[in-house]
Amino acid sequence: MCRWLAYSGTPMLLDTILYKPAHSLIDQSLHSKLGVETTNGDGFGVGWYSEDSSTPALLRDVGPAWNNRNLREVADHVRSPLFFAHIRASTGTAVQQSNCHPFRHGRWMFIAISDGVRVWAFRYSSGHDSRSLFYSSRVDALRRLHPDMAFLRDISEETRLIVSEPLGDLPGAWNEVPESSYGVVQPGADELHPFTPAPA
Secondary structure, three states, rough: OOOEEEEEEEEHHHHHHHOOOOOOHHHHHHHHHOOOOHHHOEEEEEEEOOOOOOOEEEHHHOHHHHHHHHHHHHHHHHHEEEEEEEEEEOOOOOOOOOHHOOOEEEEEEEEEEEEEOEEEEEOOOOOOOOOOOOOEOHHHHHHHOOOHHHHHHHHOOOEEEOOOOOOOOOOOEEOOOOOEEEEOHHHHHHHHEEEOOOOO
């Protein structure tokens, strides 16, 4: 099963989130702790918004993320205030680019969902046994817990991460999204609500 993340906040080099954390998404592509599969090497995708365009850019490939030179190059040079990243472990479907997230339609980007301003993320399955999903704690709370962390001084209080697995073990940094819930990361107060689909 796939692993993914969504970042929203202070414009950040993709490398800072995709490669540098102890349990980064790139590390998860080889050593997932909470996914169905330990290895997620059946493709990847990254999508990001920039100030120069109203539509997101995408980079997707069917190979593994851990050794993709194009991903490494992009991550070292692209700075974005909102991006998604995805690593794929096929569960029987074809290993092809059309199965690699994220997807784009106009200004919209999908795993989570974003319009370039807000991010909606869902944890739901009809069996009520959904895969893991976490969100980062508020930056102001983390600054109080970890006043010596330079990284926390350099980001805005609007900065948030949604991840399928925590990127590290910093105390107080990660909160599990409850089963059958959805959250909205947006300017101002973020939201977390129960999610119950209406019957057809």
